[in-house]
Amino acid sequence: MEKNISKVYEPQNFEKEIYAQWEADKNFHTTADRAGEPYSIVIPPPNVTGQLHMGHALDETLQDILIRYHRMRGFNTLWMPGCDHAGIATQAKVEESLRGEGTNRYELGREKFLERVWQWKEKYGSRIMYQLRTLGASCDWERERFTMDEGCSAAVRKVFISLYNEGLIYRGNRITNWCPKCNTALSDIEVEHLTEQGHLWHLRYKFKDSDEFVEVATTRPETMLGDTGVAVHPDDERYKNLVGRTLILPVVNREIPLFADEYVDKEFGTGAVKVTPAHDPNDFEMGLRHNLPQVKVINNDGTMADGLGKYSGLDRYECRKVLVEDLKAAGVLVSTENHEHAVGHCSRCGTTVEPLVSEQWFVKMESLAAPAIDAVKTGKLKFVPERFTKIYINWLENIRDWCISRQLWWGHRIPAWYCDDCGEMIVSEKNISECPHCHGKNLRQDEDVLDTWFSSALWPFSTMGYPEDTPELKKFYPTSTLVTGYDIIFFWVSRMVMMGLKFQGDVPFRTVFIHGLVRDELGRKMSKSLGNGIDPVEVIDKYGADSLRFMLVTGNTPGNDLRFSWQRVESARNFANKIWNASRFLLMNLENFDANFKPSDEDLTLADKWIISRLNRTAKGVTDNLNKFELGEAARLMYEFIWSEFCDWYIELTKARLYGEDVKAKSTALYVLNDVLEKSLRLLHPFMPFLTEIIRQKLPNVEGSIMLADWFNGGEVDENSESEMNLIIDVIKVIRNLKSEVGVEVRKKSEVILKVSNIDAEKVLKSNLIYVTELSAAEPITFTEEKPQHALAGVVEGVEIFLPLKGLINIDKEVARLTKELEKLRKGISVTENKLKNEKFVAKAPAEVVQSEREKLASAQEKISSVESRIEQLKNL
């Protein structure tokens, strides 16, 4: 490989190549056979519906950071990749494409249709996996799984059968949420409740045997066709005497009872509720309690049922319009008022959900939820950030049975058969062709498939070989961390926990690391309908995967949403470019470097010791933050260290040695430059894998991929060198500052006079004067006991700095400038002064805090008096 690198950072030129290198050696990704403590993550399987979106990019980046970090630390890492078959979503996509061809799934038939979906899956599944590689995801590609592959399907069957045999799965004719457009049942959490402006229609239902009537209020007048009763509260005085009498349902002229039920709210509407057991969940319950018939008046496709005269066949909303007119004309409708209420919509297509009675399969949740609650309460499972614990527990504590059957074709078919000969239902793990009861051959398998989330719930162990007892399960279950968005805590996280506990006897993961949504630049959710989605692949093409990753991880805290920003992508790219060029600088200077050279401690200069100490401190901070899942903070520390310390200061500080004649000094500088850069690359690798890999491979004495290099935990911090170097840096800054304030170019050589009042400071300065000269063009530098008169003045702790600039000094202006400076200093210490004046503070605050405040005050006071005396001096000129 070439030793030098191009002048411009162009990630497009090497990211693909680097990934190919990694993939060629499978050990880079698959470290599952390594020794060491296991660390595993299962990917939240992206839907095979299409392509990776920005949310995936975030999710995958966070996982890759954790995996790469742990891999470097020597963990036995496993990152399980794969896709989800995504029942409704994928089926809808394929149906859409069929529509484009002028056909539909019914014309094709089930078998042919499924073939089409599998073709789709092959195409898009591999595309998604390709996109993951583009992002740099170091998944274990040999283990890639799919929720409908053989193993996962076997797991689904096994789990279904055991839950069924235990009585936790049952089939029932119950009211469920139905989407007329998707033409399938939905679970409760697939229904989104949106507040809508509607009406409350007041209707009069006449008694059978008198001209009296009861007034009911409804938001859905069309359902009155299916009314089989009217309910009032048992304690409602208005109706007490009327309960038990018979009413005549208008339009249909059906006799229906007026009855009492606790459910009714006396305060709402008229206190009397029309009851439609077939089309309202509450009415359904009341219907069961009072033995009311269920009259289905709305079909599965949202049209009105047969037998309703002119209303039959109308769409439910069309019917509403017509019926309201008719009721008005008949004098049944007495009033209409505006009414705001929550209406359920299909989370997939947005259609208003219709509660319908149908035969569906359910999972009894209560006994499954209890251990899942317990796992969190006892700390077996932790959420990061913690606040999601409450949301999770609250949901589980109020859980309702889970409707798992879907009237779709794409998915795991329910393993139940109906015998047309004897009428028995057989639930079986293996496919059957003969009825075990009557030996009849007329068996029909249940047409329905399972909710997608049923198989997703098993993902952490189905991907590891369940129902077989595999080494993977032993080693990697429970997985270490689950990384996912807060939007699927109910859909996925909680169900995995329940199933994991049930079928593996342990939680599926120790920690759930929750992140937020990626929003667009205006803070809106990225969505297809808004067309504001940004394709991560586009960002990668333009700026490189490292930049995208860095942008996604910085400025973001666990659990919070984050805004996509091109500016921040650019700033990440600039950072990458900075590293690139710093490396290029080193490589250029490294040409005649003796790779075997190793400096002794005495060879190290103050700058060397300083940067090594800063690196050690940074490494510790990065490691701590990664362990706490504060990935953004860890990335920020690297950004600051590399840019503001290594590049801005250290590289500049080495230049005198690099361009000088002293070979040993030069070698020492190169050695430290190289060492610090190499360690920094390792620390940065989880965040920017490509850049760090390609650069590190060009450094001397480096073997193998950075992926498998040891993590750098950081060494000793050298407080002394840090504070000494800080003094130098402060002096340089003051000189630059003074020059800048009078409009003198920083690089223009100027005389500088130092008056040092502190003997240690003097020592430090005198032995490191070269740095000041180099970085502030201060030449010559002289030391003095007397303050020079015609000079700008500045001060740092223990040192007064004078910049004699003939002709450029305007005494009045300088006095004004210093006065301003003085005010600033005074303002700065007033807080400290007050603190120390406060007896309680001195008495109660920790001694070290008091001590540091005292030191702060002393040093500030020293600065103040030096500025004061300078002002006096100038005034007396």
Next chain:
RNA sequence: GGGAUUAUAGAUCAGUUGGUUAGAUCGUUUCGUUGACAUCGAAAAGGGCACAAGUUCGAGUCUUGUUAAUCCCACCA
């Protein structure tokens, strides 16, 4: 109806366990291009952390309340 989150420079956001003069990025102003980098360097202006009360020697950080925005949950027709 219940719950959560957010409110910090012109914009977008960090600020972990309460303790130096509250930070970054972008933008703005001034200066600077012959040797790592204009995808750059030097310098500067700009906020006192939504509001109020409280706890504390000390609060952006903890407590309570208020306001605003966003989101989740919820079977009042």
